[in-house]
Amino acid sequence: MSSVDERQEGTILRELVKHIKSESKSGILSCLIRLKNDSKCFKHFVKDGGLGILINLLNYQNMKILNVTLSILANACMTSDTREKVRESKIASRVVCIIKHIKLGNTIHCRACRLIGNLAECDWHAQSLCKAGAIQALVELFKVDINMQTYLMGIRAIRNIWSMYEGSREEILESGIICRITNILVSTKEQSEIDKKYLELIETCLKAMCAFLSTSDPRVGEQMRGEKDLQGYRCIVQCCDTNNKVAIKCLYNLCQIAECRPILGNSGAVETVIALIKDRSELSKETLASLCVFCREAVNRSRVRLGFGLELMLSLLRDPKHEKFHPMLLHALAQFIYDSPSIVIMVKNGLLDVIVTRLKKMVTETMFSEETNASKKRGRDSPSGKQIESKYNKMSLGRFSSDYYRDDWSPGSAASVSSSPPSTPPLPFYDSVESDENTEDNYSPVCSDTEMLDNEDEPQAEVESLKSCKSMTDPDECRNSEKGNKSNIWEYANLWTLVLLSRLSHSDDPIDRLADPAIIEALSAYIKHAKNPRASRILIRIIRNGAYLIPLLKQGFVFEAQTLYGSEQYTRQLCALAETGGAIGELTSILLRGEETHKLIIAVSIPFLIKSRYTLKSLLNNHGGLRLIFRVLSDKQHSLYENAIWSICRLATTLDVQPEIIEKYQIAYTASTDFPKVYDSHPKPATVTFELDDGTTVDACRQTLCQKSDAFSAMLEGNFSESGKKCVKLRNTSKEGLDTLLLALNGATFENRTIESLLDAVLLADKFLMADVSDILTESSISKLNYENFGRAWNWARMNSCHELRSCCIKRFLTASMTKSETVQAFQNFFITGCFHEFLNEIKEIINSVLCQC
DSSP states (O other): OHHHHHHHHHHHHHHHHHHHHHHHHHHHHHHHHHHHOHHHHHHHHHOOOOOOOHHHHOOSHHHHHHHHHHHHHHHHHHSSSHHHTTTTHHHHHHHHHHHOGGGGGGGHHHHHHHHHHHHHHHHHHHHHHHHHHHHHHHHHHSOOOOOHHHHHHHHHHHHHHHHHHHGGGGHHHTHHHHHHHHHHHHHHHHHHHTTTGGGHHHHHHHHHHHHGGGGGOHHHHHHOOOSSTTTTHHHHHHHHTTTTTHHHHHHHHHTTTTTTHHHHHTTTTHHEEEEEEEEHHSHHHHHHHHEEEETHHHHHHHHHHTTHHHHHHHHHHHHGGGGGGGHHHHHHGGGTTTTTHHHHHHHHHHHHHHHHHHHHHHHHHHHHHHHHHHHHHHHHTTTOOOOOOOOOOOOOOOOOSSOOOSSSOOOTTTTTTTTTOOOOOOOOOOSSSSTTSSSOOOOOEEEEOOSSSSSSSSOOOOEEEOOOOOOOOHHHHHHHOOHHHHHHHHHHHHHHHHHHHHHHHSSSSEEEEEEEEEEEHHHHHHHHOOOOHHHHHEEEEEEEEGGGGHHHHHTTTTHHHTSTTTTTHHHHHHHHHHTTTHHHHHHHHHHHOHHHHHHHHHHHHHHHOOOOOHHHHHIITTTTTHHHHHHHHHTSSTTTHHHHHHHHHHHHHHHTTOOOOOOSSSOOOOOOOOOOOOOOSSSSEEEEEEETTTOOOOEEEEHHHHHHHHHHHHHHHHHSSTTSSSSSEHHHOHHHHHHHHHHHHHHHTTTTSSHHHHHHHHHHHHTOOHHHHHHHHHHHHHHHHOOOHHHHHHHHHHHHOHHHHHHHHHHHHHHHHOOOOHHHHHHHHHHHTTTHHHHHHHHHHHHHHHHTOO
């Protein structure tokens, strides 16, 4: 800039001061107009300290000068730098003084309001304006019939003061200005239908109302009702009908105030929100969250149901694109658990599909968590600790809703005034969708059902209370927050999923598809991995309903139940139902006239269900159940093959099949016990070598053999041809058996010998009249029987005609305490002996012999 320009701009300040001193109104006005129109000139004017002069001019008694001065200062105070420069001045008191002079006219008031609004963009000026009486001055100004521009600036000024200075809020609430702004909105909305120029004022009113509602103060909601017929609420709802985003946000903020929700429902807000979501090009978080909070009160839940809101929420839950909204949608649906018509609607519209999907994800999350924890333990190289199960404390504390305190409600409890729950169950409070809005503590639904797992005397009412939580409405904010908070959101979503499923399990009337494989498999998988007691109780309630027994059996649930955490509880419930007259009739009908697949699975299931021997005889012998089980056992490729093995062992245990006590084995060889003890004087070798049939040899101490066995004494020391020989032939003797016998004879250890060598040694001990050694070997061989050698021992007994041992092996296999995998392995070992059908026939004879005694 040239020096000439600088001199010219520097002279404006001096010129303005000169005109002020001379009281030249035309000169002052001329300078002010130049400052207003020339930004460079004004910039230097400010740099030279001219703002103070402008602030002093706010006291000047001339309308035109005051008007231009207010315009210049309002423009300047749009920037934070200028607001900082006038911080210690008297600008606040002087501009408020202008507002108080009603006779100044609308234009002056409009510019003064604009200046107040710009100053209030910072908290310090907002506080100064409040102390200077700006709020009361604006209240008085709004009582006068002023033009639209003044309303625009005045409402914006109030909004900025409210937002920037918390100390102003109580005064604003008490002044009633919020009610006045609501009335302006109502009247402007009517005028906007004729003249579109009023749309800007509607937008300004809505923005201010959104700011007032950020605190969720019930007094704000009360003032926004309007003077009569809920005009304020109806006007906001009408603005939402046009998809006005500010109105939608305002409605959402209103929904956070509990006292407002029933009145909003009467104003058509529920129907409007549903319509907005249905007609969505892009799903609004505020709209969806509003629908969810409307589900808190019974009166609004009825409107949601009648307005097809349940179908809408379920359609969103089935859509993976909207997964980020699923937690709050599940939470909203959980509020309908006491509304039977709503439950029917939800089931018809895919609630069970939603639950199945959620359960599968819960299983995946649990498995991932287990892997993560295992990796951390390995990384720390620390010994594995005990797995901590997720437990949920039952709480007697209840809340009538998240907004109304009520401390005497606990459904089904002795402390409750009534056994029936209130119309509005407790519910967590949704966080605001905006990051600068407040949050509130909340409570989750309390569901009444049974916690009985073992005690049949307890009432069938279990208090399932969810922990207090905060549900995040805006998933985008969740992703930016701590991972722990995000994890908690989905943990609560998991709980709400279980709450919904729990409600379905409480229904006395059967619910279509509740016992379908999709639900049962997903729930069982979750129980297996999470060991969640709430999920276990849900499954028990499903099992306890007699209508689901046959569908559960047809899908083979009885086998899955054996593998679950707390399997005894499920089996006990199934058995209690299966042994009723109606259930036995259905089982009999299926065995006689059912589909082949169902016949087989029911037959294999019966030993797990029925304890009565008389009933077992009827179902298995009289109606062909046992024949069907053995048909599966003979087909190694059958899908029920392993379960049938498990089943026949369970049947033997139920029938109390007892293995015989084996003392001595029957052997084909018999020898006389009257051996003459004849000794000659010829010296004998100290060691005798036995030559076996296969040509192998075994050395033994002659003296030890003769001392332990009369048979060997006669053979080696008597008048037999073997007497005195160094090498003696032994027929029908195995090397392993003879080695084992010699070990036992010498008192050496023989625990590591195979079952066949032990059994061979027992035969040899009996053959050579070693009674003490035979007893030791017999006891050792019997104790060594296990799932790995049952088949081999049975095959040995079959080959050696030891009938007692043969029966003992089968009975021990049937009744031994083994895992399912060990039982299957033991059964397959019988299969590879080459005489599998003979083995099956022996089992059948054993089972039939016991059944026939019933």
